[in-house]
Amino acid sequence: VGLDNAPGHYTNFLDWMGRLTETRGFKTEHALFQFSRRKFNRDDVRVMFENYKLMSRATLLADSADSYSHFYTVLKDFARKVAGEDSRHQIGVRIDEPEVDAETGIxxxxxxxxxxxxxxxxxxxxxxxxxxxxxxxxxxxxxxxxxxxxxxxxxxxxxxxxxxxxxxxxxxxxxxxxxxxxxxxxxxxxxxxxxxxxxxxxxxxxxxxxxxxSGLLSVDRRRERGQFPGYLDGKKVKRKFAKR
Incomplete structure (x- = not known):
């Protein structure tokens, strides 16, 4: 997918990605991925087992014909649970106007x-x-x-x-x-x-x-700042200003 300055292009791309994440194939893959990350609990496994037991042999054969619908039938409740997990890659990024000095190009x-x-x-x-x-x-x-x-x-x-x-x-x-x-x-x-x-x-x-x-515009705010003169505790409480 090329991203250029065409108006609405990136919005269309986001819309297309959003529709992609609604498909059964994507939901199945996502549920399997979260399952492999051990995001399930005992209750989830019980529901999966019940879903599996409810499938007749004919249903199982019919669903596994496309190689993934049988996964979805078993995992559909789990998929609903983890639908919002790990969605950082689905979030759109704000795009601003360029801020460049007209004369110098800086x-x-x-x-x-x-x-x-x-x-x-x-x-x-x-x-x-x-x-x-x-x-x-x-x-x-x-x-x-x-x-x-x-x-x-x-x-x-x-x-x-x-x-x-x-x-x-x-x-x-x-x-x-x-x-x-x-x-x-x-x-x-x-x-x-x-x-x-x-x-x-x-x-x-x-x-x-x-x-x-890639996180190059983000700061990990958990990091403590180093010690610095002019601060009472050396870190963040600044001493009172006095005219001197």
Whole structure:
């Protein structure tokens, strides 16, 4: 299924997917999948057994002719129970209008992590010469991230997920947080990655589909922020402001 800027195209695609999930084949496959994940309880098994016992030999032969209806007959109550499970892939993704500066062609994305410590703004624009680079505070990415390959890969993940070549874009990232002097660590790389992903979404709105589905636009809010001066408990209770 191609996704382009045709009006209503993505809506039609969602509608088509919605109809697909209503079919008996999909419900059967989904019930079998959830069964394999042990989502059933003793009651479900009892109902399945009763459904099976209610089938005559002729019904069993007729239903198994298409190789899956006999599954559905046994699992139909269970399928109704788990119909809403694991539906993340069925949820549509919001698509916004592109937010690009008309003169410079620059899109701006923000990413932050660990409270005020890491706050990055990515300035991203298309590079027609296919020699794009990622710079952080005017320095090459490898220098800032201390040649740590696993961190540099994190910064390239948004391009991989959106099926783009990073050399087609110029990315300049500025640091607005309070981190000094080194940002060569995983938490900072996460914030950098988020800023790049957000900038890509502003430039090419349809990339929001793969980026959102792969979780690059989401933050795990369970993570505690690190300690930081100016906070009474070191974490989140800020001390009272006094003119000084």
């Amino acid at each position: 899109a701006v994305g923000r990413g932050c992590a660990d409270g005020e410590k890491y706050q990055f703004t990515a300035l991203l624009r298309e590079n027609r010469d296919h020699n794009g680079a990622i710079t952080i505070m005017g320095k090459p990415m490898a220098l800032v991230l201390d040649n740590k390959a696993w961190l540099m890969e994190m910064l390239l993940m948004p391009f991989d997920e959106a099926n783009l070549d990073y050399r087609d874009f110029d990315v300049h990232i500025v640091l607005e947080g309070h981190a000094m002097p080194s940002i060569a660590n995983e938490i900072a790389a996460f914030a950098l990655r988020m800023s790049i992903a957000n900038a890509l979404v502003k430039l090419l709105p349809l990339t929001r589909i793969p980026l959102k589905k």
